[in-house]
Amino acid sequence: MRAGALGDVLLLRLAVAALRKAGARVRLLAPEASGIALVGSGPSEVDGLIPWDRADVARLMGDAADVSAALRQELAAFDLAIAYTRNEALLRSLKAIVPSVVAWDPMPPPGGFHAARYVAEPLARLGVDLDLDPPPCAPAAEERQGVAAFEARLPKGFLAVHPGSGSPAKNWPATAFAALAERLAGDRPWLLVEGPADAAAATGLRQSPGAVVAKDLPPRRLGALLSRSGLFVGNDSGVSHLAAAFGAPVVALFGPTDPALWRPLGDRVRALRSPTGRMEQLGVEQVTAACLALAPQLSRRGHT
Numbered sequence: 001m002r003a004g005a006l007g008d009v010l011l012l013r014l015a016v017a018a019l020r021k022a023g024a025r026v027r028l029l030a031p032e033a034s035g036i037a038l039v040g041s042g043p044s045e046v047d048g049l050i051p052w053d054r055a056d057v058a059r060l061m062g063d064a065a066d067v068s069a070a071l072r073q074e075l076a077a078f079d080l081a082i083a084y085t086r087n088e089a090l091l092r093s094l095k096a097i098v099p100s101v102v103a104w105d106p107m108p109p110p111g112g113f114h115a116a117r118y119v120a121e122p123l124a125r126l127g128v129d130l131d132l133d134p135p136p137c138a139p140a141a142e143e144r145q146g147v148a149a150f151e152a153r154l155p156k157g158f159l160a161v162h163p164g165s166g167s168p169a170k171n172w173p174a175t176a177f178a179a180l181a182e183r184l185a186g187d188r189p190w191l192l193v194e195g196p197a198d199a200a201a202a203t204g205l206r207q208s209p210g211a212v213v214a215k216d217l218p219p220r221r222l223g224a225l226l227s228r229s230g231l232f233v234g235n236d237s238g239v240s241h242l243a244a245a246f247g248a249p250v251v252a253l254f255g256p257t258d259p260a261l262w263r264p265l266g267d268r269v270r271a272l273r274s275p276t277g278r279m280e281q282l283g284v285e286q287v288t289a290a291c292l293a294l295a296p297q298l299s300r301r302g303h304t
Contacts, residue, residue, distance in 0.1 A: 002119075
């Protein structure tokens with residue numbers, strides 16, 4: 001159970017993969033908008049979702065006696081609940097229904113190990129072996145089909161860029177992203193990912209030459225599209241975690257947050273952090289070099 005945004009939910013993949021490898025079936029109780037990203041058939045994905053936003057789920061925050069018979073029956077079928085919460089009322093309700101409940105603070109302490117390893121720690125204490133590199137998410141056929149129109153407009157191994165995040169302080173300047181796209185894509189089309197909160201961050205990029213805008217795609221479809229990219233570049237955001245979760249090569253840009261704690265998981269992920277914590281202090285040359293080191297094929301497309 002995790003009441004979090006997209007990045008928070010995707011950080012559960014290490015824990016999910018460990019449980020699946022141990023033979024468990026896993027379901028997720030999370031907000032529908034973020035939780036749906038983790039529902040799939042892959043070994044690091046969950047079998048189903050109980051939406052946090054569902055009307056009867058809200059009763060878990062009160063007296064367990066008020067929980068509907070249907071939800072009580074649904075939850076009582078589980079052997080174990082791992083609840084990432086500090087809410088005592090919620091924990092009392094779960095403990096009255098689920099045979100075993102492990103409570104874990106959702107926020108890792110500063111200076112600790114990576115957030116994905118932190119949220120998997122309850123499993124380690126239960127004797128579950130942890131795999132530090134969970135396999136990529138597996139897009140379903142209908143998810144791939146749902147983005148076929150975008151793929152048709154983009155070259156093979158295209159560049160994908162997401163300029164937004166949950167905070168303007170974590171965003172690399174739009175002018176820098178535009179310069180990077182010019183260098184890496186040249187006159188070829190590239191993908192601009194724009195989410196519901198990215199209007200300001202994407203304003204200066206929508207009219208860039210070659211930009212193909214993917215706006216407000218459902219997370220699984222967006223993941224399927226990003227899995228076909230040759231390189232994804234983004235800030236410390238849920239979309240960067242999504243790209244990595246679906247197996248894309250990722251260059252993730254950090255400033256005020258610590259990549260040692262929050263970088264996306266994956267052996268094809270590179271994290272760059274501004275030495276001052278200010279995103280504008282990350283130079284285009286530095287980011288370009290990191291991108292070409294990870295995806296050298298892009299050097300043949302741009303102007304560098």
